[in-house]
Amino acid sequence: MGTEHIRNFSIVAHIDHGKSTIADRLLLMTGSVTEREFHQQLLDSMDLERERGITIKASAVTMDYVHEGQKYMINFIDTPGHVDFHYEVSRALAACEGALLVVDSSQGVEAQTVANAYLAVEAGLEIIPVLNKVDLPAAQPEVAAEEVETILGFSHDECYMVSAKSGLGMKELLTAIVEKLPAPLDRSNEALRALIFDSHFDGYRGVICYVRVVSGELKTGQKIMLMGSNRNYNVTELGKFKPQMVAVDSLGTGEVGYLIANIKSLADVTVGDTITDDANPADTPLPGYNPPMQMVFSDFYPADTGDYPKMKAAFEKLALNDSSFSFTPQNSPALGFGFRCGFLGLLHMEIIQERLERENDIGVVQTAPTVSYEILTTSGEVMRIDSPSQMPDPSLVAEFREPIVRLEIIMPKESIGAVMQLTEQRRCKLNKTEYISPIRVMMEFRAPLAEIVYDFYDVLKGATHGYATMDYELLGFEKSNLVKIDILVNKVAVDALSIIVHRSNAEARGRRLLIRLRRAINRHQFEIPLQVAIGGKIIARETIKAFRKDVTSKLYGGDITRKMKVLKKQKEGKKRMKSVGSVQIPQEAFMTVLKNE
Numbered sequence: 001m002g003t004e005h006i007r008n009f010s011i012v013a014h015i016d017h018g019k020s021t022i023a024d025r026l027l028l029m030t031g032s033v034t035e036r037e038f039h040q041q042l043l044d045s046m047d048l049e050r051e052r053g054i055t056i057k058a059s060a061v062t063m064d065y066v067h068e069g070q071k072y073m074i075n076f077i078d079t080p081g082h083v084d085f086h087y088e089v090s091r092a093l094a095a096c097e098g099a100l101l102v103v104d105s106s107q108g109v110e111a112q113t114v115a116n117a118y119l120a121v122e123a124g125l126e127i128i129p130v131l132n133k134v135d136l137p138a139a140q141p142e143v144a145a146e147e148v149e150t151i152l153g154f155s156h157d158e159c160y161m162v163s164a165k166s167g168l169g170m171k172e173l174l175t176a177i178v179e180k181l182p183a184p185l186d187r188s189n190e191a192l193r194a195l196i197f198d199s200h201f202d203g204y205r206g207v208i209c210y211v212r213v214v215s216g217e218l219k220t221g222q223k224i225m226l227m228g229s230n231r232n233y234n235v236t237e238l239g240k241f242k243p244q245m246v247a248v249d250s251l252g253t254g255e256v257g258y259l260i261a262n263i264k265s266l267a268d269v270t271v272g273d274t275i276t277d278d279a280n281p282a283d284t285p286l287p288g289y290n291p292p293m294q295m296v297f298s299d300f301y302p303a304d305t306g307d308y309p310k311m312k313a314a315f316e317k318l319a320l321n322d323s324s325f326s327f328t329p330q331n332s333p334a335l336g337f338g339f340r341c342g343f344l345g346l347l348h349m350e351i352i353q354e355r356l357e358r359e360n361d362i363g364v365v366q367t368a369p370t371v372s373y374e375i376l377t378t379s380g381e382v383m384r385i386d387s388p389s390q391m392p393d394p395s396l397v398a399e400f401r402e403p404i405v406r407l408e409i410i411m412p413k414e415s416i417g418a419v420m421q422l423t424e425q426r427r428c429k430l431n432k433t434e435y436i437s438p439i440r441v442m443m444e445f446r447a448p449l450a451e452i453v454y455d456f457y458d459v460l461k462g463a464t465h466g467y468a469t470m471d472y473e474l475l476g477f478e479k480s481n482l483v484k485i486d487i488l489v490n491k492v493a494v495d496a497l498s499i500i501v502h503r504s505n506a507e508a509r510g511r512r513l514l515i516r517l518r519r520a521i522n523r524h525q526f527e528i529p530l531q532v533a534i535g536g537k538i539i540a541r542e543t544i545k546a547f548r549k550d551v552t553s554k555l556y557g558g559d560i561t562r563k564m565k566v567l568k569k570q571k572e573g574k575k576r577m578k579s580v581g582s583v584q585i586p587q588e589a590f591m592t593v594l595k596n597e
């Protein structure tokens, strides 16, 4: 088969606009799943999405479809929807010629619709705009079409109006996939080049690579070479997801599928690497990807020091399946042995944290997430720090630089005032304001990542009654007037509570922090001073008064089981505490330091 009857496409959309439902509907229409499976998936879609969110793996499904008597092979490559996983979206798009850009017609264009549309345009894909959920009473496909036209430049009549739920308009959409999306270039006569666009680790079968053959042909038994790492392997199995795994003898030019080749560890394959034939190698590899950019860092310590080896084993297992998560041993004077972990974003961090606690039963004490900073030292050296504890002596710092992002927010025009107020508080600079329809606007800012990475999204939602959506992209590092705040608990500096903040609000932040700490730390049998210091100079102080706490004193003497229960509960509460000197600091205290309110 030539490439003429192959179509490779992705679906991009803002979360909940119907990407999964459209994919499931297409699987049903092409006979890849049964009616029962389709309805099951619809019912389970929330849970499924959750699980998918946690595995964060793009998947690729091959469907067979007959159009006007001609058989087509349609490959759908799934992409994650959340901003944290932008880079995964880009790498999936590199394996496609086309994309469906899905917009919920009751919601209109949202921030991630725009961000994902840009990624598809950058990847040079043919885009079909799709307005979904036209069955909803609140659907306004005309308004949504107008927004798509204003902001993304597609004309009204290019848009397909569908209901993935009822199936309305879906036949026309499937026809458009076949008729409008281009076939892959036929490069079957050239040397083999296949792009690894994803990989995952299977407990039984080892590493499974997702590949797109760009030129030549992949065959089972073939000796291949990974051009980036210069490693050789023998292909033991090739196949496709239909959606179950089906083995095939070969994958031709333009085709998408999986490859198994006795690769032992995910660390041995770099996603973005090019596979070629060992005996007849291609001259140049395919353009690869930039490595994923870790934006957020946080320290994880076992609440119980004895759990350190268990935590290490758990992280090794997690990293095996997720190459964008990293961890390195860390020793904090206050908290003992733990790990410094890097994540793509906050959602990614929460997923890892949840898996660690849920699957491994380890009580975790985690420090507030921070971004990474650049420091130009007085000796002219540029260094990266991703923890306040790595900060060199202030006298050695010539320039302190922080990460800056381009932030896009889409909102109803009534919310402009509230958004302006919030963004000003967070040191954002307005670049431009654009009306995407008579009633909705898109605002673009230059924003310090540190100001928006933590609780910004929640505050934004609150300030706009839930209507605003946002997306951001890293621009680079910029000089900024930053200082490190140290916190002393009972006269001992607790390194894990240190934060880096802008000079202009250092003092106010420090004071608010002490007040929250005072509330988070229980009274002890002695008085505990809490202090804020900048460069060794104390700038604020609070005190936790002494108190003798006996939680069982309130209970009537007789009921021993109840007394036991209370003691047990108290013990569990302790599980997520750390003692610093003789002071017990609960987990919440470490997380409280970045809250801005």
Ligand code: GDP
Residues within 6 Å of the ligand: 013, 014, 015, 016, 017, 018, 019, 020, 021, 022, 042, 045, 046, 049, 081, 132, 133, 134, 135, 136, 162, 163, 164, 165, 166
């Ligand atoms: P995703 O986050 O983009 O993958 O969105 P989903 O496919 O999970 O859909 C989000 C929600 O919208 C689910 O509750 C779906 O059942 C619902 N949904 C998807 N398509 C339609 C549609 O055409 N009509 C209606 N009424 N609901 C839909």
Ligand code: MG
Residues within 6 Å of the ligand: 019, 020, 021, 049
């Ligand atoms: Mg989904």
